[in-house]
Amino acid sequence: MLTKAAKPLVKLVDRYLPDPYIFVLLLTLVVMISAVVAEQKTPLDVISYWGDGFWALLSFSMQMLLVLVAGFMLASSPPIKKLLDAIAGFAKSAPQAIILVTLVSLAASWINWGFGLVVGALFAKALARKLRVDYRLLVASAYSGFVVWHGGLAGSIPLTIATAGHFAEAQIGIIPTSDTIFASFNLLLVLILFVVMPLVNRFMLPEDKDSIYIDPKALEDVSSEESNTGHAPNAMMRPADKLENSRLLGWSVGGAGLVYLGYYFAVQGGSLNLNLVNFLFLFLAIVLHQTPRSLLLSLNEAIKGGAGIVIQFPFYAGIMAVMMQSGLAxxxxxxxxxxxxxxxxxxxxxxxxxxxNIFVPSGGGQWAVQAPIMLPAAEALGADVARVAMAVAWGDAWTNLIQPFWALPVLAIAGLKARDIMGFCLMQLIITGVIISIALSWF
Incomplete structure (x- = not known):
């Protein structure tokens, strides 16, 4: 039934969904016009909001680019490729592959959203190298795990309101994670999604005649063995060549990075965040590639997929600025x-x-916009403030399923376009929307 239901959605999206860059341009115009019409702002005011906010996400853009690049370099190292292939070996059929990649992505995203995006996409590629399975659904399944991130350990809203000094502390105080992330209603919701999402994805598996497969050879990444091809014997190498192929240099710097991570977590008691995920990926990649040349070859391949992040994220920053400063949000x-x-x-x-979230795809930014409205309403109506905060968090995570902003790293790693997966993601959106709504209202 789900296969039949998903089929027209896949065709609809394939026909009408433009490239994410076109999507963000159209979204920019829609928001600008809406601000003028609905909020009675002048066109010049709106353009001023947009231009002033255009570069507000530069730091975050670099973080997301590093998620893609560092994750790609790590996955292309021979040890990680072997590990991913070994885990992929547990799946013996296409349905098993869909279920396995969904579970891995859900677990990784619950731990940390950046970790989940990269691990899910890389594992999908590993499975596609092993099995004949619809590659679009495989990648869509890897992305679907992202829906639980804001109910997980790295959820920005529950962590914000649990931190002393947050901007709404005078109003609601400090709400511990035992009332949000680890509340029974939230844990039960996460558990249900861990059961339902793999089944939903598995039962969307198209029939063989409608499936799209990919040549496993097209998914092969640059390996460290390739880094030493075409070189003269070691005795004839120039000093520069010896440095590029020096394992000692790679291991020394990479080892220093890993020592810092051990100190940060074991001694300083640090927590996992996006910067630490990127740091971990990068220095593991340096160590596992062994030589600087091997890492640089992998980097050259990885950076090709980052164009969408570089060009589109500033437009989203401009959209967010218009949404917040005009009063639309x-x-x-x-x-x-x-x-x-x-x-x-x-x-x-x-x-x-x-x-x-479609217009302000940032958990922290969205909370800054909605908290001043939702929190007074919760107090006036006598609603559970912690549940309302988690409702905003889940709403932010929910429509990420159809928001190309967050899919860009996954699509770049997988080598697909947004229209390839969004038909399946639309079905995931409908089903998870019903489940989350029921959970927030009745659990």
Whole structure:
């Protein structure tokens, strides 16, 4: 049934969904026009908001580019390729491959969202090298695990309100993660998604005549063995060549990075964040590639997939600025709050957050926009503040399934376009939307 239901969605998206760059250009125009019409802002004001905010995500853009590059370099090292292939060997059929990649992605995303994006995509490639399975659905399944990130250990909203000094502390105090991430309703929701998502993805598997397969050879990455081809014997190498092929140099610097990570976690008691994920990926890649030349060959391949991040993220920063400064995001939230009761506020918070997330694809940025509206409403209606906060978090994570902004690293690693996976993601969106709504309202 799901195969039949997903088929028209896949065709619809394949026909009408433009490249993510075209999507963000259209989204820019829609937001600008909406700000002028709905918020009574002048065109010059709107363009000023957009231009002033255009470069606000430069730091985050670099982080996301490093997620892609460092993850790719790590996966292309021979030891990691062998490890991924070994784990992929547990799947003996296409349905098993879909289930396995979904579970791996869910688990990795619950630990850390950046970790989940990279691990899911890399594992999907490893499975595709082993088995004959629809590559579009395989990658869509790897991306689907991302839906749990904001209910997991790295959820930005629950971690923000659990931290002393957060901007709403005077209003709601400090809400511990035992009331959010580790609350029974949230853990039960995560558990249900761990059961349902692999089954949903497995039952969307197209029939053989409708499947799209990929040549395993096209998924091969640069390996360290290739780094030494075409060189003169070691005795005839120039000093520069010897440095490029020096294992001692690679191991020394890579080892220093890993020692720092051990110190950070064991002595300083640090927590996992995006910078630490990138640091871990990068220095593991340096060690496992052994020589600088091997790493650089892998880097040259990895950087080709980063063009979308470089060009599109500034446009999203501009969109976010218009949404926040014009009042559009606040108006969307207020519209849903106006029809809510104490019991239904978590549901409407979830829906409004899902809509706002299309235009403000940032958990922290979205909370800054919606918290001043949702928190007073929760207090006035007598609603559970922790549940309302988690509803905003889940809304943010939910529509990421159809937001190309977050899919870019996965698509770059997998070598696909957004339209290749978004038909399947649309079905995932519908089913998870029902499940999350019920959980927030009734659990």
């Amino acid at each position: 606040q108006s969307i939230s207020e519209g849903f709050v106006a029809i809510a009761s104490a019991e239904s506020l978590p549901f409407w918070s979830f829906i409004s957050a899902g809509i706002v």
